[in-house]
Amino acid sequence: MNVVILAAGMGKRMRSALPKVLHPLAGKPLLQHVVDTARTLDPRRLVVVYGHGGESVPQAIAGDDLHWVLQEPQLGTGHAVQQAGPLLDDDVPTLVLYGDVPLIRAETLDRLAQAAGDDALALLTVELDGPDGYGRIVRRDGRIVCIVEHRDADPAQLAIREINTGILVAPTPMLKRWLSRLGNDNAQREYYLTDIVAAAVEDGVRIASAEPAQDSEILGVNSKSQLAQIERLFQARIAERLMEEGVRLADPARLDVRGRIRCGRDVFIDVGCVFEGEVELDDGVEIGPYCTIRTARIGAGTQILPYSHIEASAIGIRARIGPFARLRAGTELGDETRVGNFVETKNTKMRTGSKANHLAYIGDTSVGERVNIGAGTITCNYDGVNKYETVIEDDAFIGSDTQLVAPVRVGRGATIGAGTTLTRDAPGDRLTLSRTKQVTIDSWKRPARKNPRSG
Secondary structure, eight states: OEEEEEEOOOOGGGOSSSOGGGSEETTEEHHHHHHHHHHTTOOSEEEEEEBTBTTHHHHHSOOTTEEEEEOSSOOOHHHHHHHHGGGSOTTSOEEEEETTOTTOOHHHHHHHHHHHTTTOEEEEEEEOSOOTTSOEEEEETTEEEEEEOGGGOOHHHHTOOEEEEEEEEEOHHHHHHHHHTOOOOSTTOOOOGGGHHHHHHHTTOOEEEEOOSSGGGGOOOOSHHHHHHHHHHHHHHHHHHHHHTTOEESOGGGEEEEEEEEEOTTOEEOTTEEEEEEEEEOTTOEEOTTOEEEEEEEOTTOEEOTTOEEEEEEEOTTOEEOSSOEEOTTOEEOTTOEEEEEEEEEEEEEOTTOEEEEEEEEEEEEEOTTOEEOTTOEEEOBOSSOBOOEEEOTTOEEOTTOEEESSEEEOTTOEEOTTOEEOSOBOTTSEEOOOOOOOOOTTOOOOOOOOOOOO
């Protein structure tokens, strides 16, 4: 089929300089969600009608398969579809979607297309207990005869609970003919797409309907409040899927996935966690509360303790990270490693069994196996212009409060005494330290506090 996505609206109630369809839902624009769903239908043509926001809209949504059409001025939904008309293939039907209705499912659209068949106009409708604001489906003897917009409806029509979602499938040649006959004799002086229903009735065309599996699929976004509501509905879908796959969530209502997450068996995720980009959690991973994980792979049996931040990193099996750890881009931790509280790593490889348990910065560093990095250790990797590498070989022991001034190498089995500033390579299996001799000055006295000035 052809797919037309209407995305030209201003979104005045959003009270934002950002075009409405570019506001984020689960980390990507509302319009991107609709485009992604449309792509699952393998459309012949995928046309997006844009307006407010100008070129910022097509610039934000990638894809060589997209055909962009500018609607200027914006004169209603019927006028918007008219702009797409020249790009539509007459040999297949046309599906109309909306860029601010992101929860629509592909299965629902398949069902709507089946209801349309080859020669019918099919409308996606739903019955609501509170239909205020929606156009009403008017039927006679069970057959749809027209749609009346809420602002144009009389009291009897306002009592109708079946509403129009705006999503429809129509034979393309007929759709073009009906669009050419639209008028704007209504309260808004706009060309309503819904008026094609009356034209179809006049032409004797069958009008079918289908309903979504869930009412939430047809919810649109017109305000920040509605955006927040749809965010929670979207996250609830993700949480349900994860639990069906065997993930244990401490509270499904306190989960945020802003990308894609893949989980093995017996994964546990505590409250307040945020996942962004591509995240993979292997069997038995435990994520403590209030962690942020962005584009990472975490091996089986690893524990991520509370308030840890992980970005563009890979962690082996049975590791223990946090609490309050920060793994920055380029971090690769081997099996059974330990990165503890207030430790930051960046562009660092740490191999099996090594640990930095507290208060350290390890950047641009290659750490071997079974290395112990003491509290307060810093790799001084930046000279103000360039970055340099530190190499710590297997079985080294780095004492607390050590500064490793890169480029520098610590040999296999070396011990670096606490408080050392290492500026040259340290040989393996030796103790290296740079402290001066400890002395006590008997004559020294602590300075006394001066009397405050009078007056």
